[in-house]
Amino acid sequence: MAAPASPAPAAASALSAFLKGVERRALVVASLQGGDEAAAAQAVAAAMRAFAGPAADLPMADWPARFWALLCGSPQLRAASPGGRWPPALxxxxxxxxxxxxxxxxxxxxxxxxxxxxxVLGLTPEAYRRALAAACPLDAQGHPDALAWRGLAEQVQARVRELPAGQVQQLEQLRGMMAAAAAPAPRPAPALRVEADGRRARAPRRTRARWSRRTWLLLCLPLLLLALVLAWGWIRHGPALPGAAAPAAEGAVADNGPVQVEALPDDGAPAGPAAAGSHAADDAAMLTDPELALARDADFHAWYAAGGPLPVDESQAQPGRAEPAGGALETVDAED
Structure with a gap:
């Protein structure tokens, strides 16, 4: 059977905060109900212990009703107290x-x-109002005394604020015990299972299978890395064929592709005589003509004979047109 889950640390802190907010009023109500401070302290401690156990399973909105119901259900608050003592103002x-x-x-x-x-008291609202009216102070004419009611409420609330230091310390110690009991206990480390002969028990089958897979993976990893390196070298440099040139050095330009060799005709043989009907003889006569240079400039000489003007010599810088020294500058006022 599984043990019940312990409350989370946040729930333990919430429980401590709730008890801190309600413990003073609970002790004052219990002590003024029976007139016995020792019995009141026992009733409050019993209510806090009974409340701290199932509090983690209850919504926090139900905590006040649950605590006050436990406190008001204790015998110290329900039974008559003939030996009780109350302060003069109460x-x-x-x-x-x-x-x-x-x-x-x-x-x-x-x-x-x-x-x-x-x-909390298990009464209907109408029955509770009748009980409250029976407890209300009355004036001389038998009517509810509002001033006496207010003074009574102020005296009770002053006792809550001015609780003695010894009782406050007892409440703090009790609250600390409740919070420590509600806090989750640290989980113990799993004990090592031992066989009857003192040897350590075998690991579960799933653990052994997982360990075997990890071992094979670690052994195959270097082989996989070596295969990747060889594949990268084959892709980068190509297969090493017999008779192939050695790979070029790093940074050098090389072409290890197949080379096709083709024989070219011999151009060292002397050229033969010109074939019949060719223009080689005419070209040779033209090149030896002494007036070849004059023929090349025939277009220029024809233009000159026709009376065309000589072009301006622009090889030297030409002077620009100078403005007269006494010329006045044109302004906007001059136009006016």
């Missing part, structure tokens, strides 16, 4: 029956509204 509580007195203390000391207090 002697009105001593003259009340236990049920109306508890209804009044839940309202003015516990800070519960009428519906919440009625649910």
């Amino acid at each position: 002697l009105h509580l001593q003259r009340l029956a236990p049920e109306p007195r508890l209804a009044l203390l839940l309202r003015v000391g516990g800070g519960l509204d009428e519906d919440a207090a009625a649910a």
